[in-house]
Amino acid sequence: MICRKAKRRISIATKCQWIFLFILFLFSCIDEHSIAKQSDKNWLIKFTLESAGKGIPVTHSLSEPEENDVRQLSFLIFQPNGGNYIKTINSNSGNITTDENISNIKYVTVKLDQGNFDIVVIANAVTIIQSLALDGLSKYEVLSLLDITIPSGTKWATDGSMPFLMWGDIGNITVDDNLSSTGVSGIKLTRMTARVDVVLSSQAQSVFRLKTVRVYNYNTKGLIVPDITNSQKWDANLEQAIGASLPVNPLKANDPTPEACALVYSVMTAQDVACEAEIYLLESEAGSNIDFLNNTCLVVGGEYSDDGGIVWKNSFYRVDFSMVTDQEASYLPILRNHQYRVNITDVTGFGFPDPDEAFRALPANIRAEVIGWHNSGMEDVIDDGQYFLKVSQGEFSFEGKEYSELDIDNILSVTATNPSGWKIDKITDAQNIVINPLSGWLRTNITLGDGGVTTQVKILLSENSTDSQRNGYIYLSAGRLSYKIKVIQDVKRIVVSLDILDISGENEISELIFSSLSGVQPQPQQFLVRWKPVVSTVLVNSIPIGNNVFVYSGSSDQPGTNLTSLADPLGFRLLTIQPEAFSEAELSIDPFKVRESKVEFSIAVNDESITKHIFLRQLNYNLIADNSSVYILNGNTYTFRVRSNAQWKIRSISQEYTSGLSFSSYLNLKQTDNLRVGETGGNNTIAGDIISFTTISPTSEAAGKINIVFENIDAPKLFEDVTVRFDLISSFYPSTHKGWAGSNIYWDGSKLTFDDVGVYTKQNYQGVYFQWGSLYGISAADNFSSSSLVYKPDGNAVSGLNWSSIPRVPDGNITSAPPSGKNIRDRAYLYEITDGNAGIGDICKYLTEKGWAPSGKKWRMPTSNEFETTNSYSYSELGANSDANASGTNYIGEGYCKDDIGQPFFPRSGNRNPNDGSIVNVGSLGYYWSGTPSGTSAYDLYLSTGYLSPSENWNSRSSAYSVRCVVE
Template sequence: MKRLKMISFLHTLTFLMLGCMLFSCSEERETFHPSAGNNTELAFGVNLPASSPGTYALTATDENKLAHVYVLAFKAESGQYKLYDWAETGTIQDNGEISKKKFTVTFTRLKQNEAYRFVLLGNAKPEVNALFDGGTGEGAEKNAMLAQLQLSGIARWNNDPDSNGYRDIPMWGEASDDKTITPGLTVAGLKLLRMAARIDVTVGEPAQPDFKLKTVHLYNSHQKARIAPDPANLAAGSLSKVEKPTLAAGSNVVKGPLDYTVSNDISLESSIYTFESEVPYENSIPVTDKMTCLVVGGVYGNDATPTYYRIDLVKQEDDNTLSYRDILRNHRYTVRITKVKGQGYQTAEEAFNAKAVNIEAEVIALDEADITGIVSDGQYWLAVSQETFTFSRDSRTALSKDNTLTVKTDYPGGWSAKQIADGGNNPVSWLSVSSAGGYSGSTDIKLILEENTGSDRTAYIYLKAGRLVYKVTVTQTITSGIELYIKDAGGNEISELFFREPIGVQPAAQKFGLFWFPATSDVTVSSQMAGTTPFTFDITGGSDKPVTFNNGSGEIWYNTILPPAISGADVADDPFKECISRFDFTIYNGQRYMTKSLFLRQATYNLVVTVIDGFYHLDGSNYMFAVESNTGWRIKSVTDNSSLLNLQGQDNLIPGVGDGNNTSVTYTPIRFTVKNRPTDAVSDMVTIVLESTETQKKFNDVTLNFNLMGQIISPPAHKGWAGSNIYYDQTLGHLTFDDVGVTDHMYYNGVIFKWGSLYGISPIQNYTVLTKRYPPDGGTTTGGSYDDIPFISDATNVPSNRDRAYLYEVTDGNSGKGDICRWLTKKGYAPAGKKWRMPTSREFDGSYTYQTGTFGNHEYGTGAVRSGVSKTGTAAFFPMSHYRHCTGALQESASTGNGYYWTASPGGTNAYLMKYSNKFAGIFNGADIYHETEGRCRAHPVRCVVE
């Protein structure tokens, strides 16, 4: 094997040759269903989006119906999260209020003291089941898997719970950090987001005398959507705040319209549910005829019939200009008609195609993930970020970190703190607020508390907006408090900072803040490497490195966390190298300790191609190479000047084919079939170009050249025979063999193989369901018939050639077929530091010396056989061997003294093997190296050679 030439990858691309074909280097994904074992029961507590609909369609209970939850457990591997286990909920209970739920699930594969990232999918059982049934399973990458979950064909969301075809709104949520499995673990505080947005329309009080609302028409809505948002569209550091819409691949808006009837002349609430959409632009100009918008129909003044008005969903920017809104999941858009000045258009279609006239409206957007409670009177709403607070005995000031209350309302007169009182409606002095009121919109206030020197106490803050009143509960205990938070620049609590750029490019600096209480506590900082390579700080670039300190403020910011660039040399041996360290911050309040951890993780964009070395033969074979990358890639072009390719249905060497984030066991196989011209002297290159799919390229184009040859080329001369046949090592738990020159196990009889099989078979007794087999990935199995064992069958007709290492060319770990020596090299089961293969038939030629001795046999291939032959000029000794007929029946060789060894060379529909007999003083070159009529289904031992 030889290494392909290095390819530039921005500054450097590590183009790794693993010395084996893709299918011998890793296992292909396969469907996985959790197996029975030690059960792990976990409790979950979730917060649902706030809801207070009217009674026109869905009630608050309907909107927050959580009928079923799939909980997926992902484990961090090589910079990605891979699916490890999943479970379904049983009974789901209210957790004190309608917007909070709790449930338990039972996993079968999670391990104690290991960490997992949990993803929750509510009301999405049909879609998740379809994904599993389609082959998605263990090892699936988290973001790629979630991107496949979508609803389609939804012309109009059914808002009638009593009708056929109604379904509860699907939701998604994800833990903000990895959870370590410990006894009694409860995963609490996860927020679920609805995949749909809601649009309400109401006639404001000033406009009610002049206008009666009769119909609402929704134009340009999507009928297809993703259940989970794209992580790139979430706010930085947040898993509950959506900033951009996530559109399903291939989805376009459908003009419609969707028509809704208004029954009370004033409002349409909790009726319009729609998927996310984005404002379309052409040459930076909004395209209004493709934009999601409303047309309302209503009666103006004393008119006898309705007319129609277009209303666009707009927002006022800080400079008082108006811009169009994207429609975001889990948001409620209230369209309030504030003034109608005259008649509209005669038809809804005419209004849609024109500009809005004679109507004024305001659009209030509410992100329902930001609030836990909301009240509405059908005209206005009042919402809070937190309904209940529980504090320690310590005082809280305007500078404290855990006492912020956000109040939101769309009431034009704003809101006020009407009263603060205890349960007997008596005013309290120990609790106050930093502001007694605020304007329409969103206001942050602080809850001010005196130190509690008595007993636990509770008071209530009554917030008022117009006719609306909301009660916030505040409890202060007598227990001394301790708090510690790690937050990003946006104020979101975090457990990791992740840096990733192309090779040779230094990432931008990131920052985080540490907040603790009591403020006077010492902050102890310790760190440890969390992977194979620690995170490195670029001191020359001014990078901060946390150390133990006490500044008395309760707050510190590390404004410059900066690693150096990962270089080409850094990834020479590990193409997807990660540098990870964990920093533990600990405080002590005199009674107890608290520790929070932050992982600093750095990786780089890279692309690795693993191919078969040497030449591809024009014999009609199907070949494969592997592409792995931690960013998006695709085939840019395929150049076949001599038309030597003969692509079949299973082949995917086609421009446009690609993948992304597909490292480790989730590599992408690229297959191609060549024409059958084995005797022609034709030779030409097929050139393949791979490119980054990102707008800002993560790597330069990668060019591969495959030389297709008509004449078969024999492999280079080997560099030595293995010291033993392949046997099963009970201690190691897998097949192996001895290195060149090692004679410890030279007499081992060895396990046996069908030709081209990666499954070893016990060499004792006739085959039964109790006969041991040795799978390619280690261990032992029993059961099944002899016919079930994979091998290169007689149906595969390969021209006879004693110089060809055919099995080396077709090794495929997924099918269980190929060159067992090459496979053991890939798995790390062969003697280290060398690459091994099966010998060709020609390589068995030469002179041998026969010796007679005792004969022992063992199912692991470890029986001592001292009868056999030694190859002249080498240290290789080939013991006598039993073999199996095509029926599985065992043929013993002790009585005859014969030996049989497979080669990698094909013989038409059969295969070459080396046979010797004690009747001869040596080996007759050619005459005793031949293929059996039923050769391939027989089982013989294998001796490896060094490439």
């Protein structure tokens, strides 16, 4: 607390250094978590925030802009009146702007849903907030969780690398079109730290040289937000701390001892005289006489001389955070957003030779007075040991125009604690000639003020029509204290302005967004560039954003490319912008294509220059569903992902009958499924939103089709309705494949995989073996034994399995009822039953789902008919065989080329016998499984010398053959 009695002293501990966890920033505005919206409508709301004012004007280790640095803002949205948490909206430094004249004023625009909310803003703490589970908690429960822990023995970095954590209570607001127009201002950001400065008086300087300041027993854990529910700790009217708000365990730095954890500050901002803007502390409670070794305190160290400066010796003195009145010490807490100035008025004798020894003793041979105040915007402070006088600025610089009481940037704030108040004694010019306080060029609207309150004084100036700068001085006094304010007024300057406006000429804009479908050129848009002086030339430059530059059409104005300057006697230019259409080829590569450039406009007159910019963005708003074309009616739950760069909602779901039994619904949705009308999502182009559904499980053949219509719910609408269709069938009879894989399935050292269509570098790989319908790959080397490697579906290579224990499709009879136009050899049965947990099904489909197959395609095992025809194969000998290995990457030179999509080569890879897994026929015979059953067996491709059969069906399902995948 600030002391206001005669000769109060505050002793403050020295040695404070902290490290601070700090945070990488990414995001423009991001909804990290969202519960229910109050409305589908949202508004852009501009917030104006004010952080704590400057401290004493010295050569700071942290400058004023650095002390006010805001790199991230987190808006915590709650239900009204301190209700439950709804979501957090983060904004990074790219969206936060600083006032051109006042560094502690920040502006940020945030998109909020329409409705009533209670909002808190936190600065520079995104990572801390993201680490917490906040759902279901009230506002005050959430705020109580926000804390930081600083490792003992470390200091707050003063190189500007670690901005302060701050908070502000926006409170209850109604988000609507009115708030979008007016914005929210007057939000005060309160730092969670206190600042401590140590300064020698002129008397103390004659006998003592300040070299170090140490801090003992400082807290290492603190709350980002004070306990605003406790009126003994937080004054809601003054918006300032009046008591220390501490976490449950504030973690005082005393392990193993306070001495071992002491912080040492050896950087003096004024050599031998002052340590300022170096020491920043978390809040701590007031100490006591009884337990003084646990008090937060300082030890000042330096050189003392008792012989007029001939000999200087090291000496250390303890200084407590205490107020001394009538020889009694009243200990003070260290409070957030406060600044403490320790004035060492005199050193009367030698202290202790060791800092830790000084810490363990009571203060001796040193006189220190402290002035403490809440950082409320005041900059300059002077004191006489009893009262202080502080002003918001010691120097003002004004333009040459007239300033009146209606202006807002000519305010001088004055506070004096002397009960008699303060007054302006005189106002003079640079030659010390008194200026008439009623009619002179420099005046004030108020000439005196009461003590104990802050008074806003308007500095009034007439227009400077002379040809030179003029200086003046305002002399303030409060009791024995006096202060001189310098006022500088420049000559009246040429007005230089540059604006980028909408076509009405009234509203400033920063971007134009164009959207269109493939091959459709967007409609042109216009913006206005206006400048002064009108005789000046505006330079134009275009800067690509990333690799996708904005492309102008031939009929468009082309600022920054063909148009590099603007000149017009009226001082404005209307520009018409139209981009080229997106091509189908572009959108096939990137369905959410963005072309973007920043166009900069610059004007320079004498020593004044202005640069403004506008972003030109062309986007393809789209919705892509990564669904399969076919799902099996087997009672399973399926998922697919929907990616979009806009908001969407499922407008309708319909079904069509195809064949077999007819059902009122082919879906049997579980409570956890979300394929439902009204489901929403969007603005997620990377992972996409997951859609889940469960099918029925008919006992006979059935087939149907599902149609899902997704609509855009942005206003205005960003894309037309998108219909997603897929078939639901009890048996899968796929369309003809779109290409053969470039190799058999092999083990690459970490997973089962194979090569893409048209890749021939591994076409001679023998590959690993599979029993029919098994997802377990089997080693291609040596007869099977307990030491043989088996490649499991989870990606692990193991041994110790029995041949008969490897999961596969049992030998039971499988019947088929093909639809019209298909026969039993067209069925992809293994595709229908793929189950990674059971270890059976279509290995090609499974590898696709795992992401282990060549990307960008969906793969399956071929049907028996897709091995046809015999005439499409030709024998080929491509070299000698190499020794077999477990991973199937050895070379097989003999085999058959097939004249089909991908021109695959099928090596004669041999097989493993069904009874015991012994390996046979490598290089002489080849067997390749299809996904098609044949009674109690299954169809395969058989390759011999001079003979081959695409429709072999007599082999046991326990035989282990090669697998060659096809594109679905």
